[in-house]
Amino acid sequence: MAKTQWEDSPSDLLRARAGFDLASIDPHGKPGFDGGKSDGRAALKAESDRLSELQEQLWAESRSGGTRSVLLVLQAMDTAGKGGIVRNVVGAMDPLGVKVTAFKAPTPAERRHDFLWRIRRELPEPGIVGIFDRSHYEDVLIHRVRGLSSPDVIEERYGLIREFEEEVAASGTTIIKVMLHISADEQKARLAERLDRPDKHWKFSLGDLDERVLWPAYQEAYQLAIEHTSTPDAPWFVVPGDRKWYARLTVQQLLIEALGGLDLQWPAADFDVAEAKERLALS
C-alpha cells in the first residue's frame, strides 16, 4: 500500500476504547485514509501480496511446531459487506491457511450446549487465519434485541465472552473483532439492489425487513456489546462501511498489522542443507 495515504494506523484510529460511542462514528467516513475510491482499490490490490506472504509465514511457522494463529470476527447488520470482505480481502490469502466459518442460527443439537460450545469447535488451528462470519456475539446482539435471553443472562455473557477470549488469546491466537458500520440509508439502497436483481434474490429474505425495523435497538446492542468486550487481548474495531472500498482496505490493513505484529520469519532449515544438496544430486 502507498503508506503515505494512511495518515494514521487504522488499528489506532478505529479501536473501541473506554468512552466508546457508536453513534458518534460516521458510517460514511474514511478515517485515516487520504485518498478516494480508485486510490483505495489500487492500495487494496497493491497490499494483497504482503498479506498473502505474512499468512504463508504464519502457516510455515506452524509446520515447524509454531502454535500461533489469527482470528478475525466479523459482525454487522445485513448487507454491511461481510461477504465482500471475505471474498476480496480474505480471498487474497492461500486457501490452505484460511478457514471461514459462517455461523447461522444454532441447530437444535448446538442449542443443547452452552453458547460458546460451537464457537470453540471452529477456533483456528495453529498456522491458520480463521474468519468468523457472525459469531458468539449474536448471543448478545439478536438475543438482546429479540429478547431471546433475559437481561441478566446477556449481562453474564459479556463476562463469559471476555474470559473466553482471554483464554483464546493466551493460547496463541491474535484476535481482531470488526463491526462493519453502515447507515440505515445505505442498507436500504443495498437491499433495494438485491430486490432488483434476480441473481441476488437468494440473499434476501423477508426476515431482513423485520430486522431492519429494529435498527435502533441493534445499534444499542452493538454499543453495549462493544463497550463490554473490547479488551487489549481482543479489541473491537468499528469500521465505517458505507464505502465498501474503505472497509475492505481497512480490514486488510488490520490483518496486516496483526500478522506483522507477530514478527514472523521463514523457519530455518532443521537439516543440513549442504548434505541435502549432495544427496539430491546423487538421487
Added chain:
Amino acid sequence: MAKTQWEDSPSDLLRARAGFDLASIDPHGKPGFDGGKSDGRAALKAESDRLSELQEQLWAESRSGGTRSVLLVLQAMDTAGKGGIVRNVVGAMDPLGVKVTAFKAPTPAERRHDFLWRIRRELPEPGIVGIFDRSHYEDVLIHRVRGLSSPDVIEERYGLIREFEEEVAASGTTIIKVMLHISADEQKARLAERLDRPDKHWKFSLGDLDERVLWPAYQEAYQLAIEHTSTPDAPWFVVPGDRKWYARLTVQQLLIEALGGLDLQWPAADFDVAEAKERLALS
C-alpha cells in the same frame, strides 16, 4: 477461457479408464491444449470468474435447501504442484464456499479408527467445494510402498474406497480425483530450488529424499490405486504436471466441467418481490 484452445475436453482426455497405463503418460505433455505458457496463463485468468460464479451458484443453491457439493482429491509426489493448484485455482473461488483439508500422517487418535474415519469428518457440506490435499489414498500408496499394511489389507482397501466413494457420490457430492503427474527429473529440479532458497527450506525435509528413492515403487502404487478405484462416480484424472501452467489450467477446467454439469441456477425468490419492495420503501 478461449475455448478454441482446447481441442478436446480434458475430462475426456485425461480420465483413467480400463487399460489405464500410467507409464505411457508423458508428464511434460499438454494434452488437448493448443497453446503455450502465456496462452495458458491468460486462459487461467480469463476463466477464473466463471469458476467463481459457478461456485457461488452452488453455495446459493445450498442456502435454498440444496444438498449438492463437490470434492476435489489431489494426490501427487512431493513438489508436483498441489500447493500451486490450491493457491492459484482454488484461490479464485470465494473462501466462504471452499474448504481445504491437508491430510498429514494420522495422529495416534486417528489411528485408533478405520482409515476412512478422519476422511468422512472432512467431507464437504452442501454448497461447498472441498479440496483434499492428500487423502485416504495415502493408505494404499505410502502404505503399499513402505509396507505399512499387508498386501491383503491394501487389496481390501481398494474395495472399501470404491464403496465409500459410491456412497459419497450418492449423497450428492461430485467427486473428481486428480493425480498430478511429474517426472523424476522435474522433481529433482524443484527440490534443488527449494534447497537454494531459504524462504523455501521449511517445505523441505530429508524424508523427501527417502521417498524420492522409492520413485518406481510409488509409480506402481499409483498405477494400481488408480486402476482399482477409477469409477464412473469417482473418476481419476492423471494431469501432466511438469508444466505448472498446464496442470493449473486443466484442474480449473475439470472443476468448471464438474460444476457446469450440475446445471446450477440462481435460486428463485421464495417471497413476493413486489411486496418486499413496498415494505422496504416504507422502512
